[in-house]
Amino acid sequence: MELMLSIDIEKCIRCGKCVKICPSMILGQEKTGGEIRVLAPENCIRCGHCVAVCPTGAVVHADFPPEKVHAFDYKDYPAAEQMMLLCRARRSNRAFAEKPVPEALLSQIVEAAYRAPTASNAQEVGFTLVTDPAKLRLITEFTLGVFGKALKKMRHPLLRPLVKWTMPDALRYEPVFERLLREDAQGHDMILRNAKAVLLIHTPQASRFGCQDANLAYQNGSLMAECLGVSQFYTGFVCSAIQQDRKSHLEKMLGIEGQIHAGMALGMPAFRYVNYIDRLGLRENTL
Numbered sequence: 001m002e003l004m005l006s007i008d009i010e011k012c013i014r015c016g017k018c019v020k021i022c023p024s025m026i027l028g029q030e031k032t033g034g035e036i037r038v039l040a041p042e043n044c045i046r047c048g049h050c051v052a053v054c055p056t057g058a059v060v061h062a063d064f065p066p067e068k069v070h071a072f073d074y075k076d077y078p079a080a081e082q083m084m085l086l087c088r089a090r091r092s093n094r095a096f097a098e099k100p101v102p103e104a105l106l107s108q109i110v111e112a113a114y115r116a117p118t119a120s121n122a123q124e125v126g127f128t129l130v131t132d133p134a135k136l137r138l139i140t141e142f143t144l145g146v147f148g149k150a151l152k153k154m155r156h157p158l159l160r161p162l163v164k165w166t167m168p169d170a171l172r173y174e175p176v177f178e179r180l181l182r183e184d185a186q187g188h189d190m191i192l193r194n195a196k197a198v199l200l201i202h203t204p205q206a207s208r209f210g211c212q213d214a215n216l217a218y219q220n221g222s223l224m225a226e227c228l229g230v231s232q233f234y235t236g237f238v239c240s241a242i243q244q245d246r247k248s249h250l251e252k253m254l255g256i257e258g259q260i261h262a263g264m265a266l267g268m269p270a271f272r273y274v275n276y277i278d279r280l281g282l283r284e285n286t287l
């Protein structure tokens, strides 16, 4: 394999930080202050920690040329109190205004999401932003279609006992599905609730931690949305319909390769909150 990692010995001060930080033990240093050696570059997961931690720019990595390396100061981080306020006050706001979400805000939300960590630094998460009203409607119709089919099975005298036996939980949703379909027929989309955009987060089918990776991306994106004054909620109904469908119909209709794991409905808020409230109770154990 082509060597994509080297140490510029002119710049290296042999502090050993790159050796200690590397998750794959690619770099070695025999003794404190000794020369840094590249031992097994083929094990590199391309996380860039070695480059990010080097105080002198001595780590040369093909994936991280100077234009991809940005000096920053921890002093510019949000203060802990600001972060805590964000955690306390953020909401799933479903009361959207009629105006669209400006593109510049949507791109910042996507960037925040794409910067989330991924298992083994796989970086296989894909993002599809849907803003076309016809395609948004398609998402709702797909979801209600799946729920409608489930209802039919639940109401069928022969299939009902089977559903009860194989998916005892499913029957709990009977009244929910009925209501969603009834409301939609009356012009109230309870699936996307008049969202002006939906960010679908997906990974290739074979992705081992696809669901976890996608949902971590979701949370980054949703907190960014909150900071930008954009409202969002998790499209759980859509995701549950995708899981029930099992044939990737929605992915195919939208031209998405792989599997959708999370979806963020987005819109500008019709109004803002004035209070944050406490959750029901913190379930915490210390062992």
Ligand SMILES: Cc1cc2nc3c(=O)[nH]c(=O)nc-3n(C[C@H](O)[C@H](O)[C@H](O)COP(=O)(O)O)c2cc1C
Pocket: 090, 091, 092, 093, 094, 233, 234, 235, 236, 237, 238
């Ligand atoms: C996995 C998951 C699925 C959700 N699905 C939906 C949904 O389909 N529609 C919706 O309006 N809200 C949905 N929500 C939002 C929750 O209802 C909301 O997070 C919860 O009521 C707490 O409110 P908060 O987010 O404002 O603190 C979902 C949230 C999560 C975490």
